[in-house]
Amino acid sequence: MINRILPRPILSLILAVVWIMLSDAISWGSVILGTLLGIVIPLLTRRLWDTRPEVKKPLLLLRYTIRVLVDILIANLQVAWLIARPWKRPRPAFVEYRLKLRRDFSITLLASTISLTPGTISANLRLDKRTLLIHVLDVTDIDALIEDIYQRYERPLLEIYE
Amino acid sequence: MEWLDRQWVDTVLEALTAFFLVAGSLITFISSFGMVHLRDFYLRMHGPAKATTLGVGLVLFASSLYFILIERTFHIQLILVTIFLLITAPISAHLLAKAALHRKLPSTPDTRGAPGELKPEDTAREPDTPHPEHPGGTAPQRPEQPQ
Numbered sequence: 367m368i369n370r371i372l373p374r375p376i377l378s379l380i381l382a383v384v385w386i387m388l389s390d391a392i393s394w395g396s397v398i399l400g401t402l403l404g405i406v407i408p409l410l411t412r413r414l415w416d417t418r419p420e421v422k423k424p425l426l427l428l429r430y431t432i433r434v435l436v437d438i439l440i441a442n443l444q445v446a447w448l449i450a451r452p453w454k455r456p457r458p459a460f461v462e463y464r465l466k467l468r469r470d471f472s473i474t475l476l477a478s479t480i481s482l483t484p485g486t487i488s489a490n491l492r493l494d495k496r497t498l499l500i501h502v503l504d505v506t507d508i509d510a511l512i513e514d515i516y517q518r519y520e521r522p523l524l525e526i527y528e
Numbered sequence: 529m530e531w532l533d534r535q536w537v538d539t540v541l542e543a544l545t546a547f548f549l550v551a552g553s554l555i556t557f558i559s560s561f562g563m564v565h566l567r568d569f570y571l572r573m574h575g576p577a578k579a580t581t582l583g584v585g586l587v588l589f590a591s592s593l594y595f596i597l598i599e600r601t602f603h604i605q606l607i608l609v610t611i612f613l614l615i616t617a618p619i620s621a622h623l624l625a626k627a628a629l630h631r632k633l634p635s636t637p638d639t640r641g642a643p644g645e646l647k648p649e650d651t652a653r654e655p656d657t658p659h660p661e662h663p664g665g666t667a668p669q670r671p672e673q674p675q
Contacts, residue, residue: 387608446558449558449566457640460635460641477618478618478622482618487574487621489622490626501574
């Protein structure tokens with residue numbers, strides 16, 4: 367019964383809290399509307415959801431999040447520096463990355479992480495979900511880059527989710 | 529002596545806020561600069577996908593500093609904006625890249641690695657759908673504008 371109304375209780379909670387945070391003050395109106403949205407949105411989008419991801423190692427997830435945030439900071443500065451020096455041309459490349467992750471949710475996380483961090487954008491996930499095409503802004507050693515992505519991001523994700 | 533102390537602190541806080549504002553604007557400016565001088569679509573994508581995130585992040589940080597330290601209020605929306613940015617920026621970049629690959633936009637010749645997505649298709653291209661009112665040829669040309 368509870369599963370029929372609230373298929374994703376955590377998502378519902380997050381939606382309600384975010385809505386209340388978005389409206390400036392906590393009032394009855396925002397609480398009620400937030401609760402309604404928390405119930406209705408998961409029901410409407412239920413068919414779009416993958417199976418519920420289960421976090422096997424929460425602590426590792428925390429460490430991963432912090433690492434990604436730090437990397438984003440560094441990545442931004444690096445990219446800004448690369449763009450700011452027009453005298454030296456970047457050496458771009460398309461890289462095919464062989465995925466070891468199998469679940470949609472963790473692949474999405476990896477692709478988003480890659481897009482946010484040092485000079486790489488995930489351009490295309492092939493239909494068979496085995497390779498991810500990455501565009502790199504500036505790279506000399508492609509194999510080192512692939513190894514780096516595996517060690518830094520994919521391996522922790524494998525441990526956390528699969 | 530009390531008023532002097534207070535003023536001094538305010539000056540430092542203001543300078544700090546100003547520093548983050550200027551740093552954020554500078555990074556946003558650099559990434560827009562990249563849109564002008566990088567040579568292909570895939571390269572230009574990197575600017576908005578990343579540098580903007582940090583640029584906007586710094587401006588938001590400056591703004592929360594201002595509200596916390598000087599106006600003594602805290603707006604949680606600023607944190608939400610940062611989170612939304614972090615979630616949406618990679619997805620829009622990914623979709624842009626996918627669209628570019630689909631349209632086979634050329635990459636600069638010094639790009640290494642040629643993905644299959646960019647190679648010309650082997651199969652013959654489907655003929656263009658004829659224009660409903662001009663079945664014989666292509667859509668009528670727009671008349672030349674007089675100078």
